[in-house]
Amino acid sequence: MKLSLLARACCSSMSPVSLRKYSQNQVSQHRRPMISSQIKPQIPLFLRPPIYSLTFSDLQKWQNWAKTLASSVGSSFQDFDHGPDSTLLRRELNWLMEDAIEDYSTTSRPGGCESRQKVKVRVDLEELYGLWKQRIEERRPFQYLVGCEHWRDLVLSVQEGVLIPRPETEMIVDLVCELVVENDWFKQGLWADLGTGSGALAIAIGRVLGDYGRVIATDLSPVSAMVASYNVQRYELQDKVVIKQGSWFEPLKNVEGQLVGLVSNPPYIPSDHICGLQAEVSKHEPRLALDGGLNGLDDLVHLCYRASSMLLCVGSLSSATTITNGEEQCQFLVNYMKSDLGGNFCYVKIVSDFAGIPRFVTDSPRAENHNTVKDGALKTIDHFLTLL
Amino acid sequence: MKMFSQSSLLFHFRQSLRHTIRNVATFSKLNTKYVFIGAGHNVTAERVNEFPSCFSPTLKWLSGSSQGLAHSIQCRLLGSQAAIEPSASDGLTVEGIIANRWTILDETEGDWKSHAAAIAQSIQLIKRRLQWKQLLVRVELLSAELDKPDIWDDPVHAGKVSREHGSLMGKLKEESMKSLARMRRDSKEKELRALLAGEQDSCSCFIEVQAGAGGTESMDWAKMVMQMYKMWAQQRGYGVTVVDEMPGEIAGIKRATIKVEGEYAFGYAKAEVGVHRLVRISPFDSGKRRHTSFAAVAVIPILGDGASHVQINESDLRIERFRAGGAGGQHVNTTESAVRIVHIPTGITATCQNERSQHQNRASAMAVLQSRLNQLEMARQAQMNAEHTKSLTEISWGNQIRTYVLHPYRMVKDLRTNYEVSDPDSVLEGDLDGFILSYLSASLDQVGYGS
Ligand SMILES: C[S@@+](CC[C@H](N)C(=O)[O-])C[C@H]1O[C@@H](n2cnc3c(N)ncnc32)[C@H](O)[C@@H]1O
Numbered sequence: 025m026k027l028s029l030l031a032r033a034c035c036s037s038m039s040p041v042s043l044r045k046y047s048q049n050q051v052s053q054h055r056r057p058m059i060s061s062q063i064k065p066q067i068p069l070f071l072r073p074p075i076y077s078l079t080f081s082d083l084q085k086w087q088n089w090a091k092t093l094a095s096s097v098g099s100s101f102q103d104f105d106h107g108p109d110s111t112l113l114r115r116e117l118n119w120l121m122e123d124a125i126e127d128y129s130t131t132s133r134p135g136g137c138e139s140r141q142k143v144k145v146r147v148d149l150e151e152l153y154g155l156w157k158q159r160i161e162e163r164r165p166f167q168y169l170v171g172c173e174h175w176r177d178l179v180l181s182v183q184e185g186v187l188i189p190r191p192e193t194e195m196i197v198d199l200v201c202e203l204v205v206e207n208d209w210f211k212q213g214l215w216a217d218l219g220t221g222s223g224a225l226a227i228a229i230g231r232v233l234g235d236y237g238r239v240i241a242t243d244l245s246p247v248s249a250m251v252a253s254y255n256v257q258r259y260e261l262q263d264k265v266v267i268k269q270g271s272w273f274e275p276l277k278n279v280e281g282q283l284v285g286l287v288s289n290p291p292y293i294p295s296d297h298i299c300g301l302q303a304e305v306s307k308h309e310p311r312l313a314l315d316g317g318l319n320g321l322d323d324l325v326h327l328c329y330r331a332s333s334m335l336l337c338v339g340s341l342s343s344a345t346t347i348t349n350g351e352e353q354c355q356f357l358v359n360y361m362k363s364d365l366g367g368n369f370c371y372v373k374i375v376s377d378f379a380g381i382p383r384f385v386t387d388s389p390r391a392e393n394h395n396t397v398k399d400g401a402l403k404t405i406d407h408f409l410t411l412l
Numbered sequence: 413m414k415m416f417s418q419s420s421l422l423f424h425f426r427q428s429l430r431h432t433i434r435n436v437a438t439f440s441k442l443n444t445k446y447v448f449i450g451a452g453h454n455v456t457a458e459r460v461n462e463f464p465s466c467f468s469p470t471l472k473w474l475s476g477s478s479q480g481l482a483h484s485i486q487c488r489l490l491g492s493q494a495a496i497e498p499s500a501s502d503g504l505t506v507e508g509i510i511a512n513r514w515t516i517l518d519e520t521e522g523d524w525k526s527h528a529a530a531i532a533q534s535i536q537l538i539k540r541r542l543q544w545k546q547l548l549v550r551v552e553l554l555s556a557e558l559d560k561p562d563i564w565d566d567p568v569h570a571g572k573v574s575r576e577h578g579s580l581m582g583k584l585k586e587e588s589m590k591s592l593a594r595m596r597r598d599s600k601e602k603e604l605r606a607l608l609a610g611e612q613d614s615c616s617c618f619i620e621v622q623a624g625a626g627g628t629e630s631m632d633w634a635k636m637v638m639q640m641y642k643m644w645a646q647q648r649g650y651g652v653t654v655v656d657e658m659p660g661e662i663a664g665i666k667r668a669t670i671k672v673e674g675e676y677a678f679g680y681a682k683a684e685v686g687v688h689r690l691v692r693i694s695p696f697d698s699g700k701r702r703h704t705s706f707a708a709v710a711v712i713p714i715l716g717d718g719a720s721h722v723q724i725n726e727s728d729l730r731i732e733r734f735r736a737g738g739a740g741g742q743h744v745n746t747t748e749s750a751v752r753i754v755h756i757p758t759g760i761t762a763t764c765q766n767e768r769s770q771h772q773n774r775a776s777a778m779a780v781l782q783s784r785l786n787q788l789e790m791a792r793q794a795q796m797n798a799e800h801t802k803s804l805t806e807i808s809w810g811n812q813i814r815t816y817v818l819h820p821y822r823m824v825k826d827l828r829t830n831y832e833v834s835d836p837d838s839v840l841e842g843d844l845d846g847f848i849l850s851y852l853s854a855s856l857d858q859v860g861y862g863s
Contacts, residue, residue, distance in 0.1 A: 106738050106744065108746065108747070108748075111659055112746070112747060115747070115766075119747070119768060166747050167747070173769075174768030174769040174772070175769050175771070176769055176770075176771040177769070177771060187742070188745055190740070190744070190745075191733070191749040192741050194769070194770055289742075291742070292741075292742060293742055293743060297743075301744075302743075302745065304745040305742070305743065305744070305745045309745065314742050347741065348741075349739065349741065349742075349743075350739060350741075377733070377741075378732055378751065378770070379733040379740055380732070381739070383740075383741065
């Protein structure tokens with residue numbers, strides 16, 4: 025009880041009322057042609073109606089063709105640019121079928137179908153051939169093929185122009201969860217996800233926050249803002265998560281100094297590394313999502329610099345977490361935050377991902393800090409009460 | 413407890429008999445009234461499965477009961493040599509039981525004598541409704557007629573006799589056989605369920621197959637074994653999902669784990685733990701030589717929420733992403749998000765790579781790890797109670813249990829029960845119930861029910 029009171033007391037100017045204002049803004053923004061009418065979110069394959077019907081033998085023929093094509097790749101992509109090998113491609117093929125075929129479990133069972141039996145699918149046969157050709161010949165990412173990415177326990181819609189969320193990024197949510205379960209300050213406060221892409225982080229965090237907790241997410245790319253909004257709707261989080269189009273903190277002007285937490289996965293790849301990446305990334309994913317300038321640090325530094333003014337009681341109470349390229353960038357940021365931005369960030373540390381690569385820089389305050397503040401705030405409230 | 417399960421078995425049998433009597437009554441009206449039921453051989457538990465034409469001897473459960481009764485009741489379909497006198501080695505027969513005039517108590521009572529008497533009565537009733545005696549006489553008559561050396565002197569008459577005999581036997585096989593076969597299946601199922609009285613038997617489970625030494629040969633064999641279990645589980649109506657699969661370089665799998673979901677999955681599948689051996693002409697050997705390959709099978713129960721789980725400390729775990737080459741993050745777009753979890757104190761690991769997100773791979777791997785640790789703990793406790801100790805590998809992978817020969821002859825033989833079939837293909841397509849049943853009954857007999 026007291027805790028939630030406190031959280032609101034601390035972000036007094038950020039009452040649920042003003043948040044509602046954001047939701048409304050969002051809705052009206054949606055009606056504005058700039059974002060929504062020119063480009064529409066693509067419906068992920070698995071959500072499309074199964075209006076096509078193929079014979080099982082035609083489907084099998086396609087599958088065999090696709091399998092052979094996948095096998096012919098061998099390890100050539102892997103050797104060339106660390107792309108997928110044929111084992112991985114064959115697994116993707118199964119997932120493509122899982123998404124495309126209405127009754128996949130029966131179809132995939134040995135002896136589950138007779139050859140003349142009709143199978144309901146969500147794309148026609150021609151497109152099935154086309155899609156797999158794109159996968160192998162053009163190296164179009166699998167997730168764009170099926171229009172979605174399974175990420176944590178979510179299935180997020182993605183399409184060209186939107187970065188496909190990475191497995192490493194899942195861990196940011198674990199770091200946030202640690203804070204949220206322990207502490208109502210974080211659970212009921214206002215969070216920001218900068219450069220939200222598909223909305224992955226914003227949505228996952230929105231799902232673990234309490235009744236008063238909110239997330240504002242921004243992205244400069246209109247396609248990303250639109251797809252993120254679509255994903256927010258699909259998870260029915262419109263009341264909790266607001267997507268705003270604009271550059272980094274710019275759409276957050278009126279909540280300056282009110283965030284309890286900030287997460288971001290900004291572009292961090294040095295510009296001239298991009299063309300050497302695997303074709304799925306370099307040829308298909310948006311450059312805006314990857315290019316971090318000369319040494320990849322442009323956006324990271326900007327975000328850290330500005331973060332201190334955005335966070336509520338930065339350093340002692342609020343949390344900021346960002347993803348990086350690896351050890352070097354982590355080290356650089358830690359030094360930068362500690363020395364150049366000294367005093368603002370007190371608990372900066374590096375956390376490694378599951379592959380053992382130092383990946384996250386996070387500044388998360390200790391629980392005791394909140395207790396002291398709690399005492400202080402309660403005293404103030406007491407004081408007001410006696411005045412009344 | 414044991415007496416109780418025998419009683420409940422008989423109770424179910426009594427119910428299914430009642431059902432059969434109803435069916436039989438219907439088909440007497442349809443004028444297809446030819447069924448032979450007699451009391452036949454005494455079938456001991458270990459021979460049950462080798463005795464294909466028998467009505468499953470549910471009452472064998474009576475043997476070894478505290479009353480010291482050792483007998484079984486057999487209902488058998490008889491061929492044209494028909495009327496074998498109902499008899500059993502211990503002298504107890506359907507008629508015998510009826511003659512004892514045991515009081516038949518209510519079905520809900522746990523009294524085996526009641527159930528036995530009720531069943532015997534039902535069998536008599538079935539016979540009566542099918543006008544069994546008349547039939548028997550008729551068939552005997554026809555058979556005798558057909559046996560006459562001069563019968564074909566009058567081809568018209570002979571044709572008539574042989575047609576009647578034939579149609580009688582045909583109908584017998586078709587109609588009445590169906591009813592009896594259903595009853596037999598029913599009671600066999602009940603019989604099996606009684607075997608599955610272990611604490612974890614009703615759980616879902618993981619089945620793991622690991623290729624033995626011998627490279628591609630064994631990896632291919634491991635894949636065949638896994639396929640056999642997938643098909644077996646699907647045929648039994650269980651949910652099957654692949655948790656982990658490590659493909660071989662050329663063919664087959666190095667190891668794989670599937671999750672089999674449904675009632676009694678563990679109870680049945682546990683009969684498969686051990687090393688499976690294959691003898692065949694290798695498809696990978698250009699010299700077409702005979703090869704022997706091995707694959708090991710482990711089965712791990714997935715305990716329900718109510719059961720006591722081993723507590724796992726987060727800090728004892730090391731979570732690794734594997735096959736994640738390079739810089740990762742934004743640099744890489746891969747659908748591969750395999751996770752391995754290592755439980756540092758025990759060294760036990762679990763891997764999952766078949767889910768579409770890392771988070772779910774981690775959750776699946778965690779479930780496997782939890783089950784492995786639970787199993788280890790149970791084994792540890794069992795060991796503390798038992799005098800002899802088994803090694804950990806023995807507990808999880810067991811000894812060689814079965815041989816599959818595809819060449820020079822064709823056969824699958826279980827080394828524990830000597831149960832064997834001559835059609836490896838059907839076994840490899842998942843027809844495993846015969847093996848499982850015979851093993852379960854044999855292992856239960858070893859425990860010694862009556863004592
Ligand atoms: C590496 S992606 C991360 C996307 C998402 N957060 C995720 O983890 O999947 C970086 C995102 O930052 C966005 N971005 C790039 N420059 C930006 C800017 N100046 N302001 C806001 N967002 C920007 C890109 O459009 C892209 O969606």
